[in-house]
Amino acid sequence: MAVLRPGGATVYSCRRILLYSPGEIRVLSDGRCVSVLGEDLHCVSFSGGTVFIRGAIHAVSYPAGVQAEEGRK
């Protein structure tokens, strides 16, 4: 689950980080792929599976096709 907050977004129950770039951060959360799109994105906190993503967030999406493939990796 991803919750938008002032200045960023918090993604809970993260298992893995799949993609990390300034424009997109993709994480595996509760067996689903969560993609945060924006500018100058950063993960600044990893505590107990909770990831806080800071930056100018444009969109949060759940790309279905990526889920199984990335999960298998």
Place this chain on the structure above:
Amino acid sequence: MRLSIFLFLFGERRLRVERESCAAVLDLCLQDSLSLRFPQWEEDGGLCFSCSLRTAKRLLRLCHARGLAIEDLGSQGLPMLFLRLLGRPGALVGALLALALILLSQSFLWDIRVRGNERMTTAEVLSELRACGLFTGTYLPGLDVPALENRVLIASDGIAWISVNLSGTVAEVQVVEGIQRPPKEPTAPANLVASADGQIELLQVYRGQSVVKVGQAVRRGELLISGIYDSSLEGYRFTRAAGEVLARTERHIHVEIPLSYEQKLYAEGECREIVLNFFDFSLKIFKKAGNWEGSCDIIERDIGSASLGTSVLPVHLLVTESLPYRMQTAVRTPEEASALAFAQLEHELAALSREAELLEKRITVSVTDTAVLLDCTLRCIENIAVQAELEVDG
């Protein structure tokens, strides 16, 4: 601007990972709950971030174990500062000495503030306190304040009450000055006699018996007002005659200004000495000595005490300069000498005008081979009565 007190105090390490390794490295951070601070994307796509020394050590070990490229950009913070300081023993010793000095200085008196003095100057009060054992640099644990206050009260003629309050390393001294008694008027019997020749203009008798009249000419030393009452019933009675006798008098002022005189000619080779005073300790920090054996003027300058807000620090520089000179005969023109003579005459007239009313002034100037002579004759009205005490037997 990056600012983290925690990272500064405990040290931080800056790391960098390539763009393609970012996800894997950050995934490691996620798996191990490692915190990152101040992430920053670089132009080439790399990611820089800071973390604590412990986190960095763990992250580096994990990355090396998995074959992930991570670059160590170096450490900074207070622990690194200490490590660098350890490499400079001089700075370390200096820091320790400074710390010891600060701790030690708390046992000594830094400043004395005096209040309540009106007739006595602060310097006089400080001088009396110093004589009794309280001065800048006094060892505070050995200071007995009540005994000190008693010593000051016994020793000082001007201080009637004193209170010394120690506030940290500052002594607040409150004084009350004693009441100054007016000087006792002499009571011995006396006459009033003339201090100069003159013709009496006005007589004012406060006590005694007048023996002269207005318009009478008197000579110096002549009796004006008698302190003896002669009574056929009671016999002689003595008193201290008092009064004013204003008389026309003539005064002469003679001024002589020589045409040649001795003047100082300062020579090369001045000496200078700079002394640093810290509390009561003096340290000579500079000395430039000359080889002059003649006379010299010595000028001492206190460059000033360092201050911190309203507190005066017990540190000041004392500069002593010795300016060597020799005497040389110089010549002035008669005009210059005449100007000096008139200036001196004006000075003497100004002093005289406080005690006499000037009526007439005649000035004669003469120039000789060696000097300019100025003679001034004054006619004035002044009080010529002075007391002359009587010796009374029995």
